[in-house]
Amino acid sequence: xxxxxxxxxxxxxxxxxxxxxxxxxxxxxxxxxxxxxxxxxxxxxxxxxxxxxxxxxxxxxxxxxxxxxxxxxxxxxxxxxxxxxxxxxxxxxxxxxxxxxxxxxxxxxxxxxxxxxxxxxxxxxxxxxxxxxxxxxxxxxxxxxxxxxxxxxxxxxxxxxxxxxxxxxxxxxxxxxxxxxxxxxxxxxxxxxxxxxxxxxxxxxxxxxxxxxxxxxxxxxxxxxxxxxxxxxxxxxxxxxxxxxxxxxxxxxxxxxxxxxxxxxxxxxxxxxxxxxxxxxxxxxxxxxxxxxxxxxxxxxxxxxxxxxxxxxxxxxxxxxxxxxxxxxxxxxxxxxxxxxxxxxxxxxxxxxxxxxxxxxxxxxxxxxxxxxxxxxxxxxxxxxxxxxxxxx
Numbered sequence: 001x002x003x004x005x006x007x008x009x010x011x012x013x014x015x016x017x018x019x020x021x022x023x024x025x026x027x028x029x030x031x032x033x034x035x036x037x038x039x040x041x042x043x044x045x046x047x048x049x050x051x052x053x054x055x056x057x058x059x060x061x062x063x064x065x066x067x068x069x070x071x072x073x074x075x076x077x078x079x080x081x082x083x084x085x086x087x088x089x090x091x092x093x094x095x096x097x098x099x100x101x102x103x104x105x106x107x108x109x110x111x112x113x114x115x116x117x118x119x120x121x122x123x124x125x126x127x128x129x130x131x132x133x134x135x136x137x138x139x140x141x142x143x144x145x146x147x148x149x150x151x152x153x154x155x156x157x158x159x160x161x162x163x164x165x166x167x168x169x170x171x172x173x174x175x176x177x178x179x180x181x182x183x184x185x186x187x188x189x190x191x192x193x194x195x196x197x198x199x200x201x202x203x204x205x206x207x208x209x210x211x212x213x214x215x216x217x218x219x220x221x222x223x224x225x226x227x228x229x230x231x232x233x234x235x236x237x238x239x240x241x242x243x244x245x246x247x248x249x250x251x252x253x254x255x256x257x258x259x260x261x262x263x264x265x266x267x268x269x270x271x272x273x274x275x276x277x278x279x280x281x282x283x284x285x286x287x288x289x290x291x292x293x294x295x296x297x298x299x300x301x302x303x304x305x306x307x308x309x310x311x312x313x314x315x316x317x318x319x320x321x322x323x324x325x326x327x328x329x330x331x332x333x334x335x336x337x338x339x340x341x342x343x344x345x346x347x348x349x350x351x352x353x354x355x356x357x358x359x360x361x362x363x364x365x366x367x368x369x370x371x372x373x374x375x376x377x378x379x380x381x382x383x384x385x386x387x388x389x390x391x392x393x
Contacts, residue, residue: 058081
């Protein structure tokens, strides 16, 4: 992110009127990046900022559109298919027609995701622009889309980041990786809605377990995320089955290409429960005692943030973003080497068998560090600095 001397001609851009922020995304599909955008907008100062979300494609079945509408956030869609988007031109004019206003120096375009970042880099030049990096493309895309398509997508995304004047990484680990690719990334860590994700009292936990059909007296574990190669749920299942403690349940929340393989690997173990994709993970997190993640690559994982805010203990793979979160509360978790079933089994055993917390409350300092309000304040300050000409637009 490139600082520059303030230009007096731009001083009025953030002065007498609100700053328009156009959030450019592919869709509002239920996923971590969409949840983070919702967290940011939930805490945006609507007196100072005028937000509008512009999506590129029609909404999928698992959209979070209704949550944005409940906040009163206008959402407009270009409704362009991925294939049509490859040859489309005139993005700026189409966005202006949707927004109903000209994009100018008092408008910040905030993009996230490969397609949105490429459009912002190529077709919205001259405007104040920010891109939030939610993952490291070289690690994430080959795991998600296959080696050759993933590498091509990663190169495209890195090239777009290099052309954008302001790139924000959602974790310090990700910022370091981007800087190794000659991308000067600032850091604004992801945040979580701590009013929703908070520790349950004993009475609340008992009521939630009764509703969800979970044993009242057991230590309950959860694993949240897509059943995909990047999240590596097979290693979680193998590690959990290696523990062999009867009456120790583990609930998987999520679906994906490895769903059938996961069920085969579980071999009918009655302790392992697959809930599939759920609309709201909050009751499960507040009813549980610990979370397990064997993820191979992350930006700054929502599931771990939300579990920490709910007071859960953590058994995690030893990757940078996981270590970064555990630095906030070192006594809450254990790490294991990637793909090491025995080490992860030992970590799960330690967090599962640790003494349960009774009506645990997160410390105020931890709540501030994890909270989305902190994240929103940092983005709002960045919007102001850009429109005042204090950083490159």
